[in-house]
Amino acid sequence: MAETLVSIALQQLAKIMEEQVKLVTGVEEDVRTLKSNLQSIQGVLVEAEKKQFENVPIKQWLDNLKDVSYAIDDVLDEWSTAIVRAQTEEDDFSHSWFESQLLQFPFLRQVCSFLPINSCFACTEFGNRYEIARKIKKLNARLDDIAKERKRYTFKLTEGNEEVNKPLVVTSAIDVAEVKGREQDKTAIKKMLMVESGNRSNLQLQVVSIAGIGGLGKTTLAKLVYNDKDVEKYFENRVWVSVSKPFDEVKIAKSILEILTDAASFFNEFETIMQHIQKLVKGKRFLLVLDDVWEDGPSKWERMRDSFTSASLGSSILLTTRDMSVPGNMGCRRDCLFKLGKLSLEDCWSIFSEIAFFQKNNEERGRLEAIGREIVEKCDGLPMAAKTLACLLRSKQSWKEWQSVLDSEVWELDGLWEKGSETQSGFASLWLSYYNMVSELRPCFSYCSIFPKDHEIKKDVLIQLWMAQGYLRQTPAEDMERIGEKYFQNLAAFSFFEELKKDDYGNIISCKMYNIVHDFAKYIRKNECLSIKVDGGEELRTDSLGKEVRHLRVMLGKEVSFPSSIYRLKNLRSLWVQSKGNSMIGAALPNLFSGLTCLRTLNLSNCNIVEIPSTISKLIHLRQIDLSYNKELKELPETLCELYNLQTLNISWCVSLVKLPRGIEKLINLRHLNNGGFEGVLPKGIRRLSCLRSLDRFGIGHDGEESCTLGDMKGLNSLQGYFCIRGLENVADVDEGKQAELKKKTEVSPLELRFGKGDAEWRKSHDGELLDALEPPPYVQELRVYDYQGSTVFPTWMISLTSLKTLLLTNCKACQHLPPLGQLPSLEFLRIWGMDGIKKVGPEFLGTETQSALVVAFPRLIKLRFVRMRNLEGWADEFSIKRTIMPRLRTLSFAWCPKLKAVPDQMLGKATLQELIFTCSPILKQRYQKGTGEDWHKISHIPNIKVWNFGEKRFLKLLEVHLKLLLRLVLF
Structure with missing residues (x-):
């Protein structure tokens, strides 16, 4: 970690020396000295970090270096921010000229208060730069001492940074055929769980436990059992819950209830939740898996166990644990305790060789096999160790590289971890992989320890967090997001x-981390990255956390005040607050913003925040802030626009937020504006944010002076991923469609075009011309069009979308004919919804005028859905001609097509068709009724036929309820 911090500081220094050092008088020499000292230290850090766990003085030296490096980064970042602020906030006044006058004529400082605002700002900047120069001198003295102390240790110099290797092919899912040596173990566990009633004890609920050290594959074995077909048939209800530390009985109970009901739980009281669970499992055979239970669980388990006794005889609890005292404390009998053993040497070799020798020829395998078997012996029967080392060696071709792994001193370091640690062997293999990866990857990996165990980590969010911490540095060839993607792929290839x-x-x-890998990441960060739970009672003491804390996750109990002691953790760089519906966090924000000014990332998602204080401007280092799901938040302060370093602003599903600050154009480094669910319009300043990579919704308003127009997106050509344009009905001048230059946004996909409600006559021509002008990027893979009122939905560019895989056309009510989509070569999923003007599916739908049998229509279409086609009666005769139509069709669905009389035989008779769905289409239901329908014989070969009869209003009501439950599930 110290190596990364020094590298970041050196990169900052290089930028300062190139562009800004002359702007602060008298500091140029100090900056050069700072750089020289850091460079002299950098070359020995790889070996120093390896030796820190066997040499306490070296660890203390590294801790001091990390502390200074963090401070250097803060000061240099402060300096850069001051320059950006000066460049952004000055108008016609020349800031550099005014500063030169101050230096020549000191008396000007006395009249600063009488000058215009920009001149006053220049005075402030002069003071700020003087303070920065003072801080640099002070840090230089500290670093000089550290550089001198380095000479006490005999470190070997290492060469410069390696280039990150090309990502490897990653296989992530558990393949039962690839799980080695556990078939007998799986059978034994199944026998314990599925014992016949007559052979059971008098206990209504049986507890079975898989126990063993970390890295043995306890969770993997439990998953194999849980997903076994025999187990699925035996138990009526199955629930999987990851426990870890701490044993939170309320959280576990809510998880169980949500899985049983397939909906979010709105209950927060433990007893209420358990009462509902008791009713749901009553009389049913029930399996509950509690994965990764620790020593604090048994006492709390007592409160839960009685509620499960209402289940049918034959119900079981399966738990996995590393602590051998847990099974007995949780009621597991000795004959139901399965102590998972280590794998045999041959099973370990089988795991290792399949990965390590992937894509190696016989000659390479023959040269490396002997040393590979010696390495496998070091794995000590741990499948996780074998897999991790295999992933490491997979990219290494030479015998020398393999030998260095075998000869590593890590295997011999008894003091590296506490003796008797249940994860010692597993950590050894992880440690080797960690130090064999390139240095840029290490902080990215260890930062993942801020997430809870078993947390689903969103890849894009993780990359944005890496960016915020300075772990990703943009190059002329690649932006930070692409570099982050490459780092992510490499970590996945290491099996982390x-x-x-x-x-x-x-x-x-998204991804998750193996439990033992998560433990290892926490070990790497130790006291630097912590999670704490605050339930009330005594005030949290800062000294219990330690001054080394840089990244903190705080879990607040209900109606618990935010601990004031956290405000004193001045060096925090990450803060993640999880509030559990706590409405008191808002009162803490002014002190939080004033005290924690070194923050790079701040997560306040779903914290019931109503107002953001203007003091947020004090967080000058902030790169990423998550305010999502604060549904009562009505506005953001203008001072938020003074966060010049901000890269990511997440306001998704802040449903009461109707506008953004007018000064948003100042956020010149903003790369991600996540505003899903935002119903307001964007300010015109958005057009200046040329760095934007993601923008969920581009809302167009009525007021062209205050809000964005379609033409204002012209310069946003760096956009990537999902992009929705709303309010197209407000576009008065269709030429704005061309001004938007949508075609140049080549990495946008999916693209969503929303024309809005309304049936004005002028929109029949307006919408058609506008859609024609809104030519999408040529490589778009998914296109969605909503509420289009033109008479045709066939723009001139449609047939050119050769990469289009998904097309959704919704509520295009004025269209009289379906567009000719049959010749889109890549189209796989097509849904047509609410085209009331369509009476017949004509030959134009096939996309070609010729009827030649050689022309294939819809060559790759897999799913076809017609929904709410109220006036659709049938199909043109061309669908009966012997020609190839939809050769890959697997799913065909019709919903609320009350007048549709039949489906072409050529579509129904396909051998590829696996699913046919009729919903509230009475004529079709009668015609294809099983046994009695005149054309039942035409569909009887289809494996999955569904006929649903609930009304449209009921369906829409159920859909609305489901969406509300889904939203609440995310909120909670």
């Missing part, structure tokens, strides 16, 4: 992440 979730296009969107 699991459960990688992907979107429909194969992009990773």
Whole structure:
């Protein structure tokens, strides 16, 4: 970590020396000395960090260096911010000229108060720079002492930074076929859980435990059992809850209730929650998995256990733990305790060799196999160790590199961890992987310890947090987000992440960390990255946290005041407040903003905040702030626009927020404005934010002087990902569609165009011309069009979207014909909703005028849905011609198509069709009724046929309730 901090400080210094050092008189020499000392230290840090755990003086030396490096970064960042402020806030007045006059004529300082505002600002800046120069001199003296102390130790010099390797291919999901050596263990656990009633004891609820040291794969084994088909059939209800530390009985109970009901729980009282659980499991065979239980669980478990006794005989609790005292304390009998053993050497070798020798030829394998087997012996039967080391060695080709892993002193360091630690062997392999990755990756990995165990980490959020801490440095060739993506892929390739979730296009969107990996990340950060729970009672003492704390997660109990002692943690760089519905955090914000001025990231999501104090401007180092889901927040102060370093502003689902500060154009470094759920319009200053990478909603208002117009997005060509344009019905001049230059925003996808409600006659031509002018980027993969009122939905650019995979056309009521979409070569999912003007699906829908059998219509379409097509009666004869139509179709759905009489035989007869759904389409229901329908024989081969009969109003009501529950689930 010290290596990273020194690197960040040197990068800051390089920028200062290149652009700004001459702006502060008398500091140039100090900056050069600072740089020289840091460079002399940098070369020995790799070895110093490896030796710190066996040598206490070296660790103390590194701690002092980290402390100074943090301080240097703060001062240099303060300096850069002052320069940006000066450049941003001065108008016609020349700031540099005024400062030169101050230096030549000191008496001007006395009349500063009588000068215009920009002149007064110059006076302030002069004072600020003097203070910065003083701080640099002071830090130089501290660093000089540290540099001299370095000479006491015999460190080897290391060469410069390596380039981060190209990301490896990552396989994340648990493949049962790849889990080695656990089949017998799985069978034994199943036998304990599924014992026949007559063979059970008198206990209504049986507790089975998998116990063993970290890294053995207890959670993996439990997942194999949990997802087993026999277990699924045996238990009527199955619930999985990750426990970890602390054992929060209310949180666990709420998780159980939400899984059982498939909806958010609005109860906060433990007894109330358990009463509901008791009713839900009553008379049912129930399996509850409690993963990763620790020593503080058993006493609290007593409060929960009785509520599960209403379940049917045969119900079980399966828990995993590293603490051998936990099973007995939680009521597990000896015959139900499964002590998970280490893997055999051959099973470990099987895991290791499949990964380490991937894409290596026989010659390479033969050269490395002998040393590989020696390395596997070092894994001591731990599958996690074998997998981690295999991922490390997978990219290493030479015998020398493999030998260095085998000969590493890490295996011999008895003092590296406490003797008797249950994770010692697992940590050794992780430690080797950690120090064999390039230095840039290390802080990115260890920062993940700020998240709770089993937390679903959003990839984009994680990258933004890395950016905020300065771990990602933009280059001329790559921006920070791309570098962060590469770092993420590399960490996944090291097997530090699991459960990688992907979107429909194969992009990773989230991950989790293995428990032992999370423990290791916490060990790396130790007292620097902490989580604390505040339930009231005695005031939290700052000295219990330690001055080293830089990153803090605070979990506030209900109606518990924010601990005032935290305001004194002046060096905090990350603060994440989890409030559990606490409405008292708002009162703490003025002191928080005034005291914690070194913050880089601040997460106040879902904290019931009503108002943001103007003192937020004191957080001059802030890069990322999350205010999402504060549903009572009505406005943001103008002073927020003085946060010149701000990179990410998240106001998603602040549903009462109707406008943003007018001075938003000052946020020249803003890269991510997350405003999903924001119903207001954007100020015109948004057009100046050329750094913006993400902007969820671009709202167009009526007032062109105060709010954005469509043309104001012209310069936002760095936008990436999802992008929604709202209020298109407010665009008076259709030429603004071309001014927006949407086509140049090449990395936008999905793209959503919302025209708004209203049936004005002029919109029939207006919307058509505007849609034609809004040509999307050529590589867009998903397009959504809502409430379009033109008579045709076929703009000239539609057929050119050769990468388009998903198309949603919703409430385009005035359209008389479907657009010719059949020749879109990549289209996989098509949903057409609410086109009341369509009576017949004509040949134009196929996208070609020729009827040649050689022309394939919809060559890649997998899902086709028609919804609320109230006047649709049938299909053109062309659909009966022997030609290839939709050769890959798997899902076909019709909902609320009351006049539709039939579906073309050519579509229904496809061997690829796996799912057919009829919802409130009475004629279709009767025609294809099982057994009695005249055309049942045409669909009887389809594996999954669903016929739903609830009315549209009921469906929409259910949909509304479901969406509200989903929103509350996110809020809680």
